[in-house]
Amino acid sequence: MTTAEEQWAGAPTGRRSDLGTGRAARRRAAATRAQAGGAAGRGRNRHRRLSGWALLAARLVFIGALVGLWQLTVVLHLFPRTVTSSPSAVAVYLRHALVGSTLWVNLGATLEAAAIAWVLASVVGVVVGIGLGLLPAVERVVAPVLDAANSLPRIALAPVFVIAFGLTITAKLALAFSVVVFMLITSARAGMQAIDVDIVRLARSLGANRRQLFFKVMLPVAVPSIFGGLRLGVIYSILGVLTSELIGAKNGIGQLLQEYASLFQIEAVYGLLIVLAIVASSINSIMSWLERRILRWQAPTT
């Protein structure tokens, strides 16, 4: 095997800066180390901000302050009793709901529908988006329709789907799918367009065939944008399912919300919203963590 050293060994150059030996090489190596160290050093500086336990404590204090403020508005009777509830009443509801089965069954129904819709919309959206990225001629034809569909408030389709599919999971899936799929198409298309012309020239000059160009260059380029779409898609999938359930469903958190609101059980409504907020932000955190792991190569944006 021809190593670099063998290849360059024995070629008389008479240069003082022979690679691997000499002052110039040492200077270069030192500069390299300094630059590499500098990059790592900048990384450390970033972590000197509030982090770890201190950050967690500060966040808990902030949440505590919000809850305290809320309790204060109740104590001082700032809002009518019919639309507000006290944190303590919500806590009482949650204590009962968390040991009962109603909350869990309905939460399960909502998340199941959201997950199915998200997976379907992601697969279809990414495939279509990448396909359009590869076929610019087709993209130019369908782009206006896609853009129009994407800017349409598709939530407004909820009553239509409920009428069409009845009080079934299909109605929920249809709405959530229609909300999420266009987001994924858009982010996959945008990802494919983010390609650096020089990298394509390089790959072609290295003899890359179409398959190699796609898997080794185009797809990795599109990944960050696609991941952004997937992350947003989770939240919007839950939103779509919930909206459908609010309009009409046999089960689900949306249906439960509707029921409690009509019975003026405001503390239960707030309790459910808190549960949803915790679930959604947990999913978001998991997606962020995944994104950081998969996209470790990206420069930090902050």
Next chain:
Amino acid sequence: MSNPLRRAGQPRTHGADGTRARQAAAPSDGSVVRISDMDVEFVAHGTVDEVHTAVRGFSLDIRSGELIVIVGRSGCGKTTILNVLAGLARSSAGEVLVHGLAPDRALEHMAYMFARDALLPWRTARGNIEFALELRRPGMTRSQRRARASDYLDALGIGSAAKLYPWQLSQGMRQRVALARTWAIDPDLLLMDEPFAALDAQTRAETQELFLDVWSREGDTARKTVIFVTHDLTEAVLLADRIVVMNAGAKVDEIAVDLPRPRDPEQVLEDQRFRDIHRRLSRVLQEGGPALGDRARPGRVPTV
């Protein structure tokens, strides 16, 4: 991967790692690149019949191991010539041969370097070199690619950066990774499109020196043939065996640089021959008239 069109008498060995043989005879005329009376035309973007001439009547023969520098203003057709040789653009008239073959059939002989490093941001420095090897040396195993990539990073003094991603590297280090990538695939024709133009003056000087060093290290017989495009006249004289001056798509001058190698940048700048050539280049480029931008038109080409 033996190739019958390799130059003769090259001392390198090659093994099971997929490094191809450099054996067999050179083309009968001894030139690596032969361009005769080439025109390159392209249809302006968004139009059907508006034909622009990027290069016209261009001829150049390049011997093995020669370092040719093409200078000229932006839009004079320099990059177009490299693109034709890289098979990324087509000539519309004349003949272009690389090792006696059409450019797109001689890709395996060739490597291309750009002003920007063109590193894949999702791969480490070493991963970027492995990328080039994956495409050029399908016969190599993963561990062979890794070992070779590490060797070349070490040889260019950036072994410690192997596991860093491009955003963690300075511009100068990135261009060194690009150099390591280029050398790792072991081309014998090197197309360089203003490769150091994006670097600051200090880093550029260091990188030029490093480039000359690794290039001349390979010795007279195994030395790579280089076509180097720049608009920096000092860089042109420092590097070149021969300088081709272009304006508005045509060759307007050709100057042999007979400064001895190895060239020390500081000494070369003091040399009277350097100054003479530099002055001549400046004069030719000024007389060439205003650059026509990207839309070089036929009929505006000055005669030599």
